[in-house]
Amino acid sequence: MSEKIPYKIYLDENELPTSWYNVRADMKKKPAPLLNPGTGKPCTAEELSHVFCDELVKQELDDKTANIPIPAEIREFYKMYRPAPLVRAYCLEKKLGTPAKIYYKFEGNNTSGSHKLNSAIAQAYYAKKQGLKGVTTETGAGQWGTALSMACSYFDLDCQVYMVKVSYEQKPFRREVIRTYGAQITPSPSETTEVGRKILAEFPGTGGSLGCAISEAVEAATKQEGYRYVLGSVLNQVLLHQTVIGLETMTAMDKYGIKPDVIIGCAGGGSNLGGLISPFMGRKLRGEADYQFIAVEPASCPSLTRGSYVYDFCDTGHVCPLAKMYTLGSEFMPSPNHAGGLRYHGMSSILSQLYDDGLMEARSVEQTAVFEAAQAFARVEGILPAPESSHAIKVAIDEALKCKETGEEKTILFGLTGTGYFDMYAYKAFNDGTMSDYIPTDDEIAKSLAKTPKI
Amino acid sequence: MSEKIPYKIYLDENELPTSWYNVRADMKKKPAPLLNPGTGKPCTAEELSHVFCDELVKQELDDKTANIPIPAEIREFYKMYRPAPLVRAYCLEKKLGTPAKIYYKFEGNNTSGSHKLNSAIAQAYYAKKQGLKGVTTETGAGQWGTALSMACSYFDLDCQVYMVKVSYEQKPFRREVIRTYGAQITPSPSETTEVGRKILAEFPGTGGSLGCAISEAVEAATKQEGYRYVLGSVLNQVLLHQTVIGLETMTAMDKYGIKPDVIIGCAGGGSNLGGLISPFMGRKLRGEADYQFIAVEPASCPSLTRGSYVYDFCDTGHVCPLAKMYTLGSEFMPSPNHAGGLRYHGMSSILSQLYDDGLMEARSVEQTAVFEAAQAFARVEGILPAPESSHAIKVAIDEALKCKETGEEKTILFGLTGTGYFDMYAYKAFNDGTMSDYIPTDDEIAKSLAKTPKI
Structure with missing residues (x-):
């Protein structure tokens, strides 16, 4: 033309696309699987289902299906x-x-x-479909936390966001957007989790990190009935x-x-x-x-x-x-x-x-x-x-x-x-x-x- | 359909539209004209041209032409x-x-x-076309100041923004957007104009107002060679x-x-x-x-x-x-x-x-x-x-x-x-x-x- x-x-x-495209289906060398740190063996669907929604575990592990329909x-x-x-x-x-x-x-x-909403809405949808009460996550710069709070508000799901403390303080307005969408937001590391308390004891006054906020969000998800953890990248x-x-x-x-x-x-x-x-x-x-x-x-x-x-x-x-x-x-x-x-x-x-x-x-x-x-x-x-x-x-x-x-x-x-x-x-x-x-x-x-x- | x-x-x-529509052409009762506060008579094009660009004065006064082509x-x-x-x-x-x-x-x-950019780009264009060096304006909430700084940056025009002091302080990030587009920004009332100094003398510590920032911007425009004043509404x-x-x-x-x-x-x-x-x-x-x-x-x-x-x-x-x-x-x-x-x-x-x-x-x-x-x-x-x-x-x-x-x-x-x-x-x-x-x-x-x- x-x-x-x-x-x-x-x-x-x-x-607009009606399926997502799973590039792993066309990769000759597949990405290496996630390993269980305890056993050193690839994580099973059952193991992952304590952390993630069932449908998302399926998507995580599927390296064969090229086109996965978008609900x-x-x-x-x-x-x-x-x-x-x-x-x-x-x-x-x-x-x-x-x-x-x-x-x-x-x-x-x-x-x-940002683009983060594309995955936030999918993850919130599968959580809702599974009948969960809510999800937990971390956010660094704040784009992902905002996206997830929007998605959860749309599906009427509870949303708990651990925000890296330095961002929480540097970006008060980002925090308010997340609150406007009805999510709970906690600066990380916090006293609300075991891992948070441990990190605070070791590094009092730390501004936190993404890796630390992830640990807190995962702990919060696994310790609450009807919650799963969701992640915005990787x-x-x-x-x-x-x-x-x-x-x-x-x-x-x-x-x-x-x-x-x-x-x-x-x-x-x-x-x-x-x-x-x-x-x-x-x-x-x-x-x-x-x-x-x-x-x-x-x-x-x-x-x-x-x-x-x-x-x-x-x-x-x-x-x-x-x-x-x-x-x-x-x-x-x-x-x-x-x-x-x-x-x-x-x-x-x-x-x-x-x-x-x-x-x-x-x-x-x-x-x-x-x-x-x-x-x-x-x-x-x-x-x-x-x-x-x-x-x-x-x-x-x-x-x-x-x-x-x-x-x-x-x-x-x-x-x-x-x-x-x-x-x-x-x-x-x-x-x-x-x-x-x-x-x-x-x-x-x-x-x-x-x-x-x-x- | x-x-x-x-x-x-x-x-x-x-x-997309190729002309703007001038509703005054179809109004039976026309809006009342601007008056010269000194003479009490309708402002002439010549009088207005000290404040506004020539082409904009024409648009301001024209209540007959229904469709005005967009350059x-x-x-x-x-x-x-x-x-x-x-x-x-x-x-x-x-x-x-x-x-x-x-x-x-x-x-x-x-x-x-916001919508403010629609007029900002038009006003900057006519200023550039007239061979001006720059424009002055006021901004309250900051949308207009941002829009004008974007438009001036596009046409490489100098842009001087008087921002209502209370907004300037309440919205530091709005201010930074305006600076990123290369505009000069002054909290109003300021010491840079006569009217600003007068207001500051009368009301020390005032947070300013839109009406006051307008006065300063108009004064700044009329006292600098090659500058005109632009306004975002009214x-x-x-x-x-x-x-x-x-x-x-x-x-x-x-x-x-x-x-x-x-x-x-x-x-x-x-x-x-x-x-x-x-x-x-x-x-x-x-x-x-x-x-x-x-x-x-x-x-x-x-x-x-x-x-x-x-x-x-x-x-x-x-x-x-x-x-x-x-x-x-x-x-x-x-x-x-x-x-x-x-x-x-x-x-x-x-x-x-x-x-x-x-x-x-x-x-x-x-x-x-x-x-x-x-x-x-x-x-x-x-x-x-x-x-x-x-x-x-x-x-x-x-x-x-x-x-x-x-x-x-x-x-x-x-x-x-x-x-x-x-x-x-x-x-x-x-x-x-x-x-x-x-x-x-x-x-x-x-x-x-x-x-x-x-x-």
Whole structure:
């Protein structure tokens, strides 16, 4: 087709995906299974069902079924804020003077401010369907907590959020959004769980971490009748739900005859990146097309570019199963000056395996350069991006500038996962010139990696 | 047409309006002209051109031309964030159990978080075209300041924003968004202008007001070579630009054969309400269709429902022309406990005339009830509404509940002007149960009205 590409491509409701795509079905080397830390053996469905909803356990373990139907109730909810627009960044291209064509899939047009709602609503739906009373979770930057509180409010489920204490204090407004949706929110570590009390005794005054909040949320779920734990990233089930991002993008691009050469996403635990690239990766794995995939991570928390591919603990309290992933060690703490999300020590097992197989690249970028890209983007494209998303913007701009040098007319696609409205304290540091970069030393990483379990 | 109405109707780019609609052309009684406070005579184009850009002066004074073409550059910018979706509130209808059909036009999907960008980009464009260096303005809640900083950054214009001091302090993050777009921002009243110094001398420690910030911005514009003043509401030109809201809505509704019975909008200065209703009002004025229009204002600042229709000062410092409008008197100060915008003492001359002619109704609503409506809406429709927009939600819900009683299947349309991400301190008060209502006494209003000029 040669019709002019609109600024924003919105699919019609009848073009929205009706199944999620499970990339594991097409992977020759499957991601390694979760292990029971007690037995050292792969977790069974029965073991996992104490922590997760039954249907989600099935999705977590299924590496054979390529297309998993999206229940009608979830599709109805998706229609409230989807399709997300696929935007042609005409203004950014013009500003850069690049022959490259830049597209971004924008997931920030919903109150959670990010793509996290795609999986939150699915997890809340399955919890409700199982007749549960509620769910527990952790949140770091706060996007996931907001998304889950929205989803639970919609299905009238109780929602208990453990929020990393430093974020709880730095982001009082994020906290109020979560409260507005009726969720209970507790700064972590807290006195409400055994693991929280233990951590507080050991490190009084700690600001907490994602790994610690996970431990508390898991404990809270397993100790309350009718509760399960839900997680916003890393897990196979989460990447599965997030494939609506990539599926919509692929449909929109196919419709206009656009083929991306480079696909870029920021990567913390991998939910957005996995969701965006999975359908395209499927084509690559089946030999139908080829694409260059780039995962972008912060230089201050570089699990893919500087971590090891080993089994590790998923949480600080060691109450979760072990996962094989690129990791910096479960005790790795990104510098507190690193703003926003992308602070998790490990990476989704699916993405770890794809990266290890050479099917995807990874780059790490420094914080100040990321905010420079964010500001440049905001000024021409209007949208104020989340710090997380801005990692992808930075590399998309780098790639577009390379095209300017070589004259190549590449098509670049990146995921704009969300908006930065609740990250203005970080923008303030950037505006004030007080933001700094931090790169962990080899020694720090080695020390933390030394504590991964011996499997 | 009888095809199923989607959750969200997005027009195609080729269906977007190419002209703004000037409702004054179809009004039998024209809005009263601006008066020069010195001479008591209608302001001439020449007089106004010291304050406003030439092209905007033309638009301000033109009450004959019905359709005013939107320049191509502005239409290009509109495509970056428009069309705004027209949403069918299926979930809200279900929650209310009403036979009414509820639609809302959502203007919050852009970084300014509101409809304000529609006029900001137009005003910045004409300033650039005239070869100006920059513009000055005031902002209260901060939506307009954000929108203007975005528009100026796009056209590389200098932008100086006087922000009401109490908002400047209450909303540090709103301030940072404006800085991120490169604007200079000064808390008002300030020492940078004569009028500011005068007010500070008279009321040391004052938190400022919109009327005072307007005076400072106007002074700053007229004292700097190559600068003009721009305003985000009240003026005819602003309502004109905002008709993109109503025009898109009408096109979308016509396309699906939907006819609204009731059209509801919140009203501060009138920019959103005027923009939404103008094209429908045009049909009513031309006898082509009939609609019920409802302006919703806060009980704490009730210019339409409790003000007088007289000539009044537009600003505290009395540097602006006089406007005939429903007003509470230029010294009226809404209670500081009133959150968000909709704090201006007067109302657009166009809307004032339509209201006075009985073509539009008005209602005032109290703050706590507004936030109850906001929370209920957020929980089922997902979007976290701005306090301003929530006034319209409140009355839309009231109307839908009336339909539930009577069994009428009315079609209700309201304007959802923006998001509340930067108003979480107000949501916090609501969540904490510390929010209160305030209704000015008759005496307070009479006292303030006594100071309107004798014309």
